[in-house]
Amino acid sequence: xxxxxxxxxKQKGPVSARDLLVLEASGLITGSSIIWAEGMxxxxxxxxVRDQVKVEAGDEDLSQYVVCAxxxxxxxxxxxxxxxxxxxxxxxxxxxxxxxxxxxxxxxPLHEGELRYVGFWWRVxxxxxxxxxxxxxxxxxxIPLGLLAVPAIEKLSKGGGPPDPDMMAGVIASVMxxxxxxxxxxxxxxxxxxxxxxxxxxxxxxxxxxxxxxxxADGSNVSYAKAFARWAAEVLGKFIFFSIAYILNIMIVMLxxxxxxxxxxxxxxxxxxxxxxxxxxVVCALxxxxxxxxxxxAAHTKEKKALHDVICGTRVIFR
Numbered sequence: 001x002x003x004x005x006x007x008x009x010k011q012k013g014p015v016s017a018r019d020l021l022v023l024e025a026s027g028l029i030t031g032s033s034i035i036w037a038e039g040m041x042x043x044x045x046x047x048x049v050r051d052q053v054k055v056e057a058g059d060e061d062l063s064q065y066v067v068c069a070x071x072x073x074x075x076x077x078x079x080x081x082x083x084x085x086x087x088x089x090x091x092x093x094x095x096x097x098x099x100x101x102x103x104x105x106x107x108x109p110l111h112e113g114e115l116r117y118v119g120f121w122w123r124v125x126x127x128x129x130x131x132x133x134x135x136x137x138x139x140x141x142x143i144p145l146g147l148l149a150v151p152a153i154e155k156l157s158k159g160g161g162p163p164d165p166d167m168m169a170g171v172i173a174s175v176m177x178x179x180x181x182x183x184x185x186x187x188x189x190x191x192x193x194x195x196x197x198x199x200x201x202x203x204x205x206x207x208x209x210x211x212x213x214x215x216x217a218d219g220s221n222v223s224y225a226k227a228f229a230r231w232a233a234e235v236l237g238k239f240i241f242f243s244i245a246y247i248l249n250i251m252i253v254m255l256x257x258x259x260x261x262x263x264x265x266x267x268x269x270x271x272x273x274x275x276x277x278x279x280x281x282v283v284c285a286l287x288x289x290x291x292x293x294x295x296x297x298a299a300h301t302k303e304k305k306a307l308h309d310v311i312c313g314t315r316v317i318f319r
Contacts, residue, residue: 005036031045032046064078069096230314237295242291245291253284
């Protein structure tokens with residue numbers, strides 16, 4: 001028999017009884033979904049005619065079949081192309097990829113809903129939570145700084161007269177070593193925190209606390225490799241921010257100094273006007289804001305993607 005089924009208010013089919021059971025196993029339809037075949041007086045839930053459907057489907061192993069995420073056609077697993085947690089029929093591969101490029105939102109069959117992207121300010125709140133946690137972790141790495149540097153500095157300060165060059169070199173080496181250890185430990189702890197949490201749980205503590213999840217474009221889970229790439233892309237975003245903000249703001253301050261000197265007749269003693277000071281402050285604030293584009297672009301893109309999401313093809317969604 002050729003069966004038809006209702007999916008989100010639309011009639012789909014015809015499909016076989018086996019296909020109906022595969023569609024149900026995939027989560028696209030449920031036992032309460034209504035179906036119809038020629039000879040039936042009206043549409044009925046699958047549960048009402050399940051025995052008939054099972055008899056018609058036979059004893060074939062349904063686990064060997066999967067559903068195309070683009071067309072909902074049922075095919076043997078060996079004939080389909082895997083894409084994350086989804087399967088695509090070969091003849092629909094190009095259409096599927098093009099749809100993703102155009103911003104298509106894939107349905108999540110297990111939850112019967114569309115991916116809901118997390119907005120900018122919610123992501124800021126999650127980042128604040130993560131910053132507090134990582135800050136607490138980094139505080140622990142300041143202990144070696146005190147253990148190595150402070151005693152050497154105290155020893156140096158107790159001596160009278162000019163400091164001994166060898167002792168001064170030792171103090172400098174201790175301080176530099178402590179700072180190097182703290183810097184390296186901070187990088188490693190951030191790497192482990194971000195990559196392990198995202199790869200294993202789909203998000204950092206801040207995101208998990210607010211019920212967010214980092215996924216691929218199709219809603220599938222992020223691998224450890226993708227989590228590492230996302231962390232590296234975030235580091236790149238921070239490098240871009242600090243490079244732009246620092247360089248441009250230094251240039252602005254230098255121009256401020258030149259303008260102030262010119263107003264003082266070249267003597268350098270001229271008092272800057274309040275209007276000029278305010279203008280410089282506004283320009284610096286604007287430059288700093290523009291340098292934050294790796295993050296605030298999430299407020300202006302369709303799928304709420306920050307720069308690292310664009311680079312790695314990830315999304316942040318509500319669970």
